[in-house]
Amino acid sequence: MTDRNGIVRSRLHAGDVLRTATVGLRTRKMRAALSALGITIGIASLVAVLGLSDSSRSDLLTQLDRLGTNLLVVQAGTGIGLGNAELPDTAAVMVERIGPVEDVAAVGSVDANVYRSDLVPSTRSGGISVSAVDTNLLDTLEGTVAEGRFLDEASAAYPTVVLGSIAAERLGIATIADGQLVWLGDQWFAVIGILDPLELAGSLDRSAIVGAGAAEDYLGFDGVASSLYVRTHPDWVDGVMGVLPATVNPENPDQVEVSRPTDALEARAAAESAFTALFLGLGVVALIVGGVGIANVMVISVLERRSEIGLRRALGATRRHVALQFLLEALMLALAGGLGGVLLGVGVTAGYSALRGWDVLIPTVAWTGGLAAALVIGAVAGLYPAMRAARLSPTEALRTT
Amino acid sequence: MTAPEAVLDLRGVTKEYPGTPPVRALRGIDLTIRSGELVGVVGPSGSGKSTLLHVMGTLDRPTAGDVHVAGYDISRLSDRDLSAVRARNIGFVFQQFHLLDGYTALDNVADGLLYTGMSAADRRDLAADTLGRVGLAHRVTHATSKLSGGERQRVAVARAVLGRPAIVLADEPTGNLDSTSSDAIVELLEELNAEGITLVVITHNPEIAARFPRQVSLLDGLVESDSAAAGVGR
Ligand SMILES: Nc1ncnc2c1ncn2[C@@H]1O[C@H](COP(=O)(O)OP(=O)(O)O)[C@@H](O)[C@H]1O
Numbered sequence: 070m071t072d073r074n075g076i077v078r079s080r081l082h083a084g085d086v087l088r089t090a091t092v093g094l095r096t097r098k099m100r101a102a103l104s105a106l107g108i109t110i111g112i113a114s115l116v117a118v119l120g121l122s123d124s125s126r127s128d129l130l131t132q133l134d135r136l137g138t139n140l141l142v143v144q145a146g147t148g149i150g151l152g153n154a155e156l157p158d159t160a161a162v163m164v165e166r167i168g169p170v171e172d173v174a175a176v177g178s179v180d181a182n183v184y185r186s187d188l189v190p191s192t193r194s195g196g197i198s199v200s201a202v203d204t205n206l207l208d209t210l211e212g213t214v215a216e217g218r219f220l221d222e223a224s225a226a227y228p229t230v231v232l233g234s235i236a237a238e239r240l241g242i243a244t245i246a247d248g249q250l251v252w253l254g255d256q257w258f259a260v261i262g263i264l265d266p267l268e269l270a271g272s273l274d275r276s277a278i279v280g281a282g283a284a285e286d287y288l289g290f291d292g293v294a295s296s297l298y299v300r301t302h303p304d305w306v307d308g309v310m311g312v313l314p315a316t317v318n319p320e321n322p323d324q325v326e327v328s329r330p331t332d333a334l335e336a337r338a339a340a341e342s343a344f345t346a347l348f349l350g351l352g353v354v355a356l357i358v359g360g361v362g363i364a365n366v367m368v369i370s371v372l373e374r375r376s377e378i379g380l381r382r383a384l385g386a387t388r389r390h391v392a393l394q395f396l397l398e399a400l401m402l403a404l405a406g407g408l409g410g411v412l413l414g415v416g417v418t419a420g421y422s423a424l425r426g427w428d429v430l431i432p433t434v435a436w437t438g439g440l441a442a443a444l445v446i447g448a449v450a451g452l453y454p455a456m457r458a459a460r461l462s463p464t465e466a467l468r469t470t
Numbered sequence: 471m472t473a474p475e476a477v478l479d480l481r482g483v484t485k486e487y488p489g490t491p492p493v494r495a496l497r498g499i500d501l502t503i504r505s506g507e508l509v510g511v512v513g514p515s516g517s518g519k520s521t522l523l524h525v526m527g528t529l530d531r532p533t534a535g536d537v538h539v540a541g542y543d544i545s546r547l548s549d550r551d552l553s554a555v556r557a558r559n560i561g562f563v564f565q566q567f568h569l570l571d572g573y574t575a576l577d578n579v580a581d582g583l584l585y586t587g588m589s590a591a592d593r594r595d596l597a598a599d600t601l602g603r604v605g606l607a608h609r610v611t612h613a614t615s616k617l618s619g620g621e622r623q624r625v626a627v628a629r630a631v632l633g634r635p636a637i638v639l640a641d642e643p644t645g646n647l648d649s650t651s652s653d654a655i656v657e658l659l660e661e662l663n664a665e666g667i668t669l670v671v672i673t674h675n676p677e678i679a680a681r682f683p684r685q686v687s688l689l690d691g692l693v694e695s696d697s698a699a700a701g702v703g704r
């Protein structure tokens with residue numbers, strides 16, 4: 070390319086542009102690594118926060134999906150002046166008559182203690198309650214058995230017990246092999262199963278669960294339910310919630326509490342997005358600090374490499390060549406930091422997700438956005454140092470004093 | 471016999487550095503350098519030698535006067551054009567070598583034509599030849615930081631002459647060298663001149679200048695004497 074004076078312009082091949090832009094990185098590796106670190110941390114936290122919140126949210130949503138949001142819990146109100154309220158005897162039967170109700174399982178509380186053996190002093194109850202339940206309880210709760218099996222029509226009539234996960238742990242029972250027995254209300258009960266944690270009925274995790282029939286025959290249970298677990302048709306959840314109090318207790322509907330346990334999980338999902346926003350903000354701050362770090366290092370680099378700039382001008386570099394060299398160097402620093410950050414962020418997400426048993430889910434926007442942010446920051450951080458380098462006159466740059 | 475063409479022509483060149491009072495580093499220089507010459511510019515410290523070299527090399531513009539380099543009137547050229555002129559027509563050698571340490575001798579020499587658009591492969595071929603020419607064939611792949619001062623300056627000279635520019639300007643090329651290396655560099659410059667390279671060598675050492683066919687002595691920004699003016703006319 071020649072201009073009007075017939076001068077062949079200075080030219081730098083693309084490969085040489087890259088080579089000149091990496092001079093600083095290659096000759097000062099440690100400094101380059103340290104100055105890219107800020108960006109690495111910033112991008113890593115962005116990727117990890119987005120990855121972790123997506124992974125955990127997707128886990129919550131799968132959980133919600135599996136558990137279903139159509140489970141309702143009916144309990145006797147425990148407000149002031151209500152005493153130790155119980156649900157009316159007829160509650161379960163009345164609820165079953167509501168059209169969209171698909172399943173009802175009653176749980177009553179039994180006044181008895183549970184021990185590993187009959188030798189443990191009775192003062193050490195271990196905080197385990199005894200619940201008398203219907204045999205369809207586990208299905209209604211979408212719960213699962215860790216060991217053995219749940220109560221059925223036959224076993225519910227005999228002194229057999231299924232332990233909630235925490236109850237089993239407190240009793241020190243990990244397996245039901247060898248005819249495991251527990252001392253329950255002055256009598257041996259055979260342990261036939263241990264449950265997995267029940268996400269929708271946490272209180273039952275601390276319970277020794279016996280059949281309602283066995284509870285009446287052996288433990289003096291009066292047959293009155295303290296809570297009902299109600300599965301409704303998914304489209305009618307709100308409607309059923311509305312009619313439940315009056316159905317359960319027509320005289321005092323306000324003494325009946327109806328709740329939806331999945332609400333808590335949904336609230337957790339919402340709370341986590343609030344946290345995500347907070348951490349994203351922190352990540353952005355880290356990125357900006359990283360950008361300032363790069364700008365700072367580049368300004369120092371321009372001062373230190375004055376004579377190199379002078380030499381390049383003497384060799385025929387234009388101001389633009391010099392500016393490009395330093396701008397590209399800043400971009401590469403930021404990009405290297407960004408790539409490191411993406412790898413680190415993915416690693417943290419994968420590691421933590423593995424620990425929590427979540428599926429690893431890293432949104433594309435996390436790493437593409439992270440790299441794009443790194444490039445933008447590199448460009449902004451490199452602009453001022455590059456301009457300074459380009460503005461330096463050749464003689465100023467070559468001056469040795 | 472007609473005189474060879476002028477590669478460098480200064481007419482009434484002055485250079486003032488701003489300040490209070492302003493420093494008048496060049497106070498009206500007339501100087502012509504013809505193709506094939508080897509000129510020693512000598513003068514005490516502060517006499518304006520480096521300033522003169524910068525103006526001759528288009529690294530700086532004069533405050534007043536005309537500068538023609540390789541046929542171009544530099545007052546008519548943009549900063550970008552001047553860069554292009556330096557890339558193809560002017561070679562520099564500095565007292566501080568100005569090598570990129572961490573790179574090999576070969577890469578440093580090849581950078582002499584970095585901004586001309588010549589391909590990297592061609593530059594490196596040419597650089598290997600030129601390193602052989604300055605007696606460093608055995609140092610091609612050495613990092614310049616591992617070389618002695620004399621060797622480093624040879625690398626810098628090779629870089630300056632790589633593209634056989636119209637003129638090579640050397641500012642105190644022996645200033646950082648012991649006397650043995652210094653002699654060797656001066657001999658190298660003489661040999662290169664014998665091969666047709668036009669050279670201006672700035673030195674504060676009159677003994678070195680005395681070895682060159684033409685000496686220009688500078689004092690307080692003025693040409694005090696020019697051995698060419700005394701003999702054959704321009
Ligand atoms: N950038 C500058 N700004 C101000 N004064 C300068 C600058 N460069 C050189 N000078 C002054 O100009 C004069 C000539 O300097 P210089 O050309 O470096 O001389 P020499 O190379 O012969 O020692 C000196 O007085 C020096 O202090």
Ligand SMILES: [Mg+2]
Binds near residue numbers: 519520
């Ligand atoms: Mg000087």
